[in-house]
Amino acid sequence: MTAAVSSPSTADWRGRCQRWLGEVFDQPASVRGAAVLRIVLGPSVIWHLRPFLVDALNGITYHDRFQQPWWPWYPNAPDGLYVALLWIGVAAALLMTVGLWSRTATWAAFAVVAYNLFLSQTHFHHNRAFLVILLAGVALCDNGRVLSLDALRRPPSVDLGLVWPLWLLRFEAAVVYFASGFSKLIDPDWVGGRVLHDRAVRYQNEVRDALGDTLADPVLEVVTAQAFHWVLSPAAVATELFIAFGLWFRRTRLAAVWVAVAFHVGIEVSAHVQVFSVIAIGALALWAVPSTRDRTLVTPCRWVRWLDWLARFDITVAPGASWSMVDRDGTMLEGKAARQFVRTRLPATFLFSRFWRYR
Amino acid sequence: MVVTQLALVANGYRDPHNYFAFQPFNESSTYAVELERVLPDGQRVPVPNGHWEGYDWDELIGWGPLRSPWRQRHAFSGVDAVVDFLDHALDWLADNTPGDTDTRYWEATVTYYRNARGPHATVVRSHDRELGGP
Numbered sequence: 001m002t003a004a005v006s007s008p009s010t011a012d013w014r015g016r017c018q019r020w021l022g023e024v025f026d027q028p029a030s031v032r033g034a035a036v037l038r039i040v041l042g043p044s045v046i047w048h049l050r051p052f053l054v055d056a057l058n059g060i061t062y063h064d065r066f067q068q069p070w071w072p073w074y075p076n077a078p079d080g081l082y083v084a085l086l087w088i089g090v091a092a093a094l095l096m097t098v099g100l101w102s103r104t105a106t107w108a109a110f111a112v113v114a115y116n117l118f119l120s121q122t123h124f125h126h127n128r129a130f131l132v133i134l135l136a137g138v139a140l141c142d143n144g145r146v147l148s149l150d151a152l153r154r155p156p157s158v159d160l161g162l163v164w165p166l167w168l169l170r171f172e173a174a175v176v177y178f179a180s181g182f183s184k185l186i187d188p189d190w191v192g193g194r195v196l197h198d199r200a201v202r203y204q205n206e207v208r209d210a211l212g213d214t215l216a217d218p219v220l221e222v223v224t225a226q227a228f229h230w231v232l233s234p235a236a237v238a239t240e241l242f243i244a245f246g247l248w249f250r251r252t253r254l255a256a257v258w259v260a261v262a263f264h265v266g267i268e269v270s271a272h273v274q275v276f277s278v279i280a281i282g283a284l285a286l287w288a289v290p291s292t293r294d295r296t297l298v299t300p301c302r303w304v305r306w307l308d309w310l311a312r313f314d315i316t317v318a319p320g321a322s323w324s325m326v327d328r329d330g331t332m333l334e335g336k337a338a339r340q341f342v343r344t345r346l347p348a349t350f351l352f353s354r355f356w357r358y359r
Numbered sequence: 360m361v362v363t364q365l366a367l368v369a370n371g372y373r374d375p376h377n378y379f380a381f382q383p384f385n386e387s388s389t390y391a392v393e394l395e396r397v398l399p400d401g402q403r404v405p406v407p408n409g410h411w412e413g414y415d416w417d418e419l420i421g422w423g424p425l426r427s428p429w430r431q432r433h434a435f436s437g438v439d440a441v442v443d444f445l446d447h448a449l450d451w452l453a454d455n456t457p458g459d460t461d462t463r464y465w466e467a468t469v470t471y472y473r474n475a476r477g478p479h480a481t482v483v484r485s486h487d488r489e490l491g492g493p
Contacts, residue, residue: 065421068447121376122422122444126383171361179368179381187385189474198387198475202433271384 024167028160029290032311034141034169035099035148035159036347038106040282041134042097044275045109048131049089052116056083067120074118085112099148103139110135126176127276133172134279140165147309159311163290173283174244177260181240184233191237193229200224239263247287254344254355257284261351285310285347297342298324304342312345375439386437390471392428392445396462399490403466412459419455420448428467438471442481445469449485463488 023029055061061079077085089112095105114132117123142161144150151159184190200223207223208216222228239259246256261281268277292311297304298321305315313325323338333341343353364379371380394406394416408429409416417426424435425448434441449465456462465485470478 060421066419066425066448066451068444068451121378124376124378126381129379130381168360172364175364175368176381179371180383183371183377183380183382183385190385194474195384195387199384202387202389273383 025162025164029163029166030146030159030292030311031141031143031161031163031166031290032146032159032292032309033285033288033290034138034143034166035102035146036285036309037134037169037282038096038099038102038138038143039147040285041106041109041131041138041279042093042095044131044279044282045093045096045113045135046090047278048113048128048275049086049093049116053086053090056086062120062123066122068122070118070121076119077115085115088112089116099144099150102144102148102150103142106135106139106143110139125274127274127279130172130176131275131279134169134283137165137169137172140168146311159292166286166290169283169286170247173280173286174247176280177240177247178244181237181244184237185241191234193226193231193233196233196236197224197226197229200229253287254350257287258351258355260284288312294328295345296326297338298322299339299342304346307346307348309347310345313342375443376436377440386434386474388434388438388471388473389431390428390434390438390441390469391431393468393470394429395466395468396459397464397466397484398461399463404461412456412461414456414459419452422448434471438473442469442471442483446483449483453485453488460490463490 052062061082063076063079063082089109092105092108092112095101096109110132113128113135117128117132141163145156145161146159187195189195204216204220204224207220210216211219240263242252243256243260243263246252246259261284264277264281267273288310293314295313296316297313298316298318300317300319300321300323302317304313305317308315323333323335323342325333325338325341327333327341340354341358343349344355344358367379368381371377371382374380377385394409396404396406396411398404404411406416409427416428420426422444424432424441425444426432428445445467449467452465453462464487466482467484468480468482470480472478
C-alpha cells in the first residue's frame, strides 16, 4: 500500500493558488479603481464618438461612405436610428461620468461603442478596441458603489464588490503593452531603429512647423540621426515590456506606473492616438491594491483628503498636528517621511514624488 | 476571454489588419496609387485627382488612410492592410457609382515602400460591373 504524500513545497504552492483563486473569484474587494476608470471613460467615450457625431450633424453616416462589414449578418441601423444610438452613447457617457445609474450607463456606452466599431472594419483602431474592452470590464464591476451620484443617493455600507473583472482588465491592459512590445521585439526593422528613423525623417517638416527653424534645427539633428534610433527603438520596446510585466509585481508596480504615464505622455506628444493615452493612463488605477483606508494618517493638511481618490488612507485632519502614518504592515512613519510616503500614494502627486524610496 | 484574447494576439501575426492584436505603429511604409477605369472596350482611363463622371474619390471613400491615395501616403497599419482595404474599396466603388455608366472595372497600381525599402508594386482591381445596355 502506498500513500500519496504531498511535499511541503507542493502543499504550500497549492495553498497559495487556492488563496489567490479565492481572492479573485470569491472575496469581495474595493471597486474604487474601476470607479476611477469609469469617470475617465465617460469623457473618453464622448471624445471617441465626436467625429461620428460631427459627420452625422453634416448629414453623413457610415452608409454614405466606403465601409467594409465585419460579418454579413451584422445588423445595419438605418440612418435615423444610427444617429439616435450615437446620442444615446453620449448620454450614457455623461451618466457614467457623474455616476448616475452607473452600471446600466456603462453597459449602454459599451453597447453603442462596440456596435459602432463592428459596423465597419474601417472603424477599427487599436485604441477603440481597448476602449470597448475597458468598458465591458468596468460594466462587469459594481462600479457605482463609490465616486458616484448613486453612492450619494443610496450610500452603500462598504465599497466592496466581486473583483474578478478587475483581474480580467489587468490582464487585458498588460496584454496591450506585451503584444505591442513583443511584436516590435521580433521585428528587426523595428527594434533595429529603421521604422522610427524613417518616420522621424518623413515627418521632420511637421517638427519644423511646430518648433520654428531656430529650435527645430538642433532637435532634428538629433532625432533624424540613425544612431539615435538604434538606442531609442530598443528602449521603446523595453519600456513596453517592462510595463507589461512590472505592473504585476509589488516591488516594480509603482515604477511601472510611473514609466507608463511618461510613455503615454510621450506618445501623445509625438503621434495622434485618439483616446488611447487617456484611457491607458486611466486604466492604471486598476493596479491599485483593491483595499481602501487600510493605512491610518494624521495630517494637518485638508488637501490630502481631496487628492486621495483611491482612498489609500483613513485620514484624520488635525490642524497643528505633525504628519503621522501607520502602514498596512504596522510600519509607522512620522513627519517628513510620512508626508513623502503619502505623496507616493496620491495619483496627483505620485509622478513628482520619490516613489522608489517607499515601494 | 483570456484564451480568446491570446488567440487574437497570435492571429495578429497572420492577419494584415492585426485586429485586437495590439500592434500599433508596426510599419513606417508609404504607398501611392495610380487609379484607372477600364472601359468595356479595354481602354484604360486615368482618374486624375480622383475625379470622374461627377464623382469624387475622397468624398465617396471618406476614410483617412485611403484619402488622396494618388499622393505618397503613410500606410496605416502597414502596406498589406492598405492594399486589402483598397481592394475592398474598389469593389465598393463599383457597386456604389450608378451614375458611372462607362466603367467595367477599376484597377489600382499600388507603388509602395515597405519600411523605406522599395519601390515595390502590386495591382488590385474591382469585380466586373454589369453595365446597362444601349
